[in-house]
Amino acid sequence: MFRCLFFGVIALCAPVPSFAQVAPAPFTLPALPYATEALDPAIDATTMTIHHDKHHQAYVDALNKAVVADPSLAGRSLEALLAKASTLPPVVRNNAGGHWNHSFFWKTMAPAAQSGQPSAPLGAAIDRQFGSLAAFKVAFREAGTKRFGSGWVWLVVKADGTLAITSTPNQDNPLMDVADVKGTPVLGNDVWEHAYYLKYQNRRADYLDGWWQVVNWKTVSDRFAAARTR
C-alpha cells in the first residue's frame, strides 16, 4: 500500500507499512544487569552468553510468535498468562514460563563481591523455617539435585507468609496455577543442563553449591519484604 502527496501533476508516493509489519513484539529480552564474565568462576562467561543471548532469546521469540498467532492472548501480561497456565497451549505455557523464569534469574544474581547476606527479617524467617542458613542451603541443593530432568528450584513466600522450598519441571514456576506449591518466588535457580553443563558437566550439585557465591541477597531480601506486605 502506498500513500501519495500530489503537487499539481507531480505525485510523491511512499509505501505505508501494514499494521502487522509495525506491531511491536509484546515481549522483549531484558539486558543482563552485569557483564557476562561478572559471575565467573561460579558461572563462566560462555555459559552466560549462550544462556542469555540464545536460550532466553529463543523463549522470547517463541512466546511472541505464539501470542501474535492467537488473538485471545493479545494484551495479556506475562503474569496473567502464568496465572492461567493450565488453560494455555503448551507452547505458550513453556515459553511464557521460560521468559519469566530467566528474567527473574538474571536479577537473582550479582558478582560475588556484591552478593551480601540475607536481611535480618529474611535471615530470621530462614532460621525459623529451616533451622539455619546452612541447613536451608542443604535443603535447597537437595531439591535441585532431585529434580529429574530439567526444571527449577525455588524459595517462595506462601500465602500464609511462611517460606517453602519447591521445585518445578521444565519452565513451570510457583506463580502458575498448575504448581504443586504456589507462592511468590524470592529466589530461584535454573537446573536445566544449559545453565551449567559447560563448566560442571554432570555435577549439578557442584553447580548448586557454587551458585551461592553469586546470589544477590539484597534483591532476594527486597523480594521477601515485598511479598510479606502483599
Ligand SMILES: [Fe+2]
Ligand atoms: Fe535456562
